[in-house]
Amino acid sequence: MFKEIAVIAMLLxxxxxxxxxxxxxxxxxxxxxxxxxxxxxxxxxxGDASGVVKGSYTLIDKDGRQRTVVYEADPVNGFRAQIQSNEPGLINSAPAAATYSVQ
Structure with a gap:
């Protein structure tokens, strides 16, 4: 009887x-x-019922530098982002499926 109770307890x-x-x-x-x-x-x-998430965020510093990231993520294609910035020293590029564009 004890073995049966122990087996049931383990299964639970x-x-x-x-x-x-x-x-x-x-x-x-x-x-x-x-x-x-x-x-x-x-x-x-x-985000919608199919799991697609879309959004953006923007940072504007007091000296006028601005960075905006527009992104989308879904179960099929993963995370993708486009970054727009007027920060000095940046160049247009597309590493790691993220697009950087200098304004």
């Missing part, structure tokens, strides 16, 4: 320890902007 432990099935993505959307004496920071993002 295995069942409860198994990872839960993945849930379908829930659509969402958010955005915010923050300003202070040193910079302005803005971000927005949305």
């Amino acid at each position: 432990a295995v069942v409860y320890a198994a990872p839960a099935a993945d849930e379908a993505p829930t659509p969402y959307e958010f955005q915010f902007q923050e300003q202070n004496a040193n910079h302005t920071l803005a971000r927005q993002e949305s």
Whole structure:
């Protein structure tokens, strides 16, 4: 009798320890902007029920330098980004599937 209870207890432990099935993505959307004496920071993002996420964020320093990243991610193509900046010393390039463009 003890062996039967022990086997049942072990089976229950295995069942409860198994990872839960993945849930379908829930659509969402958010955005915010923050300003202070040193910079302005803005971000927005949305995701849909198929797992596609799109968004962007921008940083503007008090000296006028600006960087904007526009991105998209999905289960098929992964993460892709386009970076736009007026920062000195940058050149147009496309390493690692991210496009950099100097304004």
